[in-house]
C-alpha cells in the first residue's frame with residue numbers, strides 16, 4: 392500500500408462555493424488505480440495541490456476484483472474521498488479480443504469499490520467512465536443526453552456496458568443514500584505513464600512507439616491500423632487530472648459529465664503529427680484488416696466549460712512532451728503486463 396500519512400481528522404464535506412461538497416487538502420483521498428495513466432496523473436495533481444493524505448494500492452497488493460480484499464482495504468484505510476480510476480483498460484483490439492474480461496473485471500472492480508465506499512463512509516466519490524458509452528452513431532459533438540439512445544460500437548460494447556452500469560451505480564447510491572457521488576466521461580487520454588504495449592494499447596502510445604522504432608531501425612514505411620479516417624479527440628492526462636479535481640470541487644449532479652477538449656483529428660492527421668514530432672518522414676501504410684471502430688467520437692464539452700474549466704495542453708505540445716517522457720523512460724516503459732526496456 393502506498394500512503395502519504397494524514398495528520399487530520401475525518402473530512403469536512405460541507406458545501407463548496409458552487410453548491411457541491413468541497414474538496415480540501417486535509418481529506419484522505421484513495422486513488423484506485425494510482426499507478427495507471429489517469430490515476431498517476433490525479434495523484435500528481437493532488438500532491439501538487441498539497442493533499443497530504445493520499446492512499447493507493449497496486450493490483451498485486453489489493454486485487455479489486457476480490458470483494459473481500461476490497462472491503463478490507465477500504466474499511467482499514469477509511470478514505471474521505473475515492474477516485475475510481477482502476478479498471479481493465481485497453482485499445483480497440485484488446486477490447487475486441489477480450490470482451491469477457493473487459494466486462495467481468497470492470498463490473499467487479501467498480502461494484503466492489505462503490506459498495507465499499509458507500510458502506511464505509513466515503514463522503515465523496517468520482518467514477519471514471521469513457522466516451523465509448525455513447526452510441527456508435529451519436530450526433531456529434533456528443534452530448535451527455537445521448538447516453539442509451541442507440542446501439543453501441545461493437546468493438547467495445549462489453550466495456551461500455553460495464554461503464555454504463557457504473558454510471559447507474561453512482562446514480563443509485565445518490566438516490567438511495569443521498570451521497571454526493573459523481574461520474575465523469577473522459578475522451579481518449581494520453582500522456583506520461585501510458586501503456587506502450589505494441590498490440591493492446593491505444594493509438595497514441597502505439598504510434599509513438601512504432602514511429603520511434605522506425606526511426607531507430609531506418610524503416611521507410613509504418614503501418615497504421617484501419618483506414619486512417621476515424622476521428623478521435625485526445626486529452627492530455629494532466630488536463631484530465633485538473634478537470635477531475637475541478638469536478639470534485641464544483642460538480643454535484645447525478646448526470647454524468649463529459650471531459651474533453653472539444654477538438655478532434657483524423658487518425659491519419661494524428662499519425663502525421665506523431666511522425667513529425669518523432670522526426671521520421673517515411674510512408675504511411677493503412678492496414679484495413681484492423682478495425683476502425685466508431686467513425687467519430689467528439690464530446691460536447693459545453694457542460695464542463697460552462698462550469699469554468701477548460702484544457703490547457705494543445706495536441707502538438709502534448710505529443711511533444713509525451714514523446715520526451717517516453718524517450719526519457721525507455722528502460723522502464725509500461726506494456727500490457729509489466730515494465731520492459733525498449734531499444735534506445
Ligand SMILES: NC(=O)C1=CN([C@@H]2O[C@H](COP(=O)(O)OP(=O)(O)OC[C@H]3O[C@@H](n4cnc5c(N)ncnc54)[C@H](OP(=O)(O)O)[C@@H]3O)[C@@H](O)[C@H]2O)C=CC1
Nearest residue numbers: 424426427428429449450454455477478480519521579580
Ligand atoms: N486511457 C484512456 O484513453 C481512457 C481511460 N478512461 C478510463 O480511465 C480510467 C483509468 O484508465 P487508465 O489510467 O488509462 O488505465 P491504466 O491501464 O493506465 O491503469 C489502470 C489501473 O487500474 C489498476 N487495476 C486494473 N485491474 C486491477 C485490479 N484487478 N485490481 C486493482 N487494480 C487494478 C491498475 O493497477 P496496477 O498498475 O497496480 O496493475 C492500473 O493502475 C479507467 O476507468 C478507464 O476506463 C476513460 C477514457 C479514456
Ligand SMILES: C[C@H]1O[C@H](OP(=O)(O)OP(=O)(O)OC[C@H]2O[C@@H](n3cnc4c(=O)[nH]c(N)nc43)[C@H](O)[C@@H]2O)[C@@H](O)[C@@H](O)C1=O
Nearest residue numbers: 481482483521523547592593594597616617621682683684
Ligand atoms: C479510449 C477508447 O479506446 C478504445 O477505442 P478507440 O477510440 O477506438 O481507441 P484506440 O486508441 O484503440 O483506436 C483509435 C483509432 O486508431 C486506430 N489505430 C491506428 N493504429 C493503431 C494502433 O497501432 N493501435 C491502436 N490501438 N489503434 C490504432 C484504430 O484502428 C482506431 O480507429 C476502446 O478501448 C474504447 O473502449 C475506449 O474507451
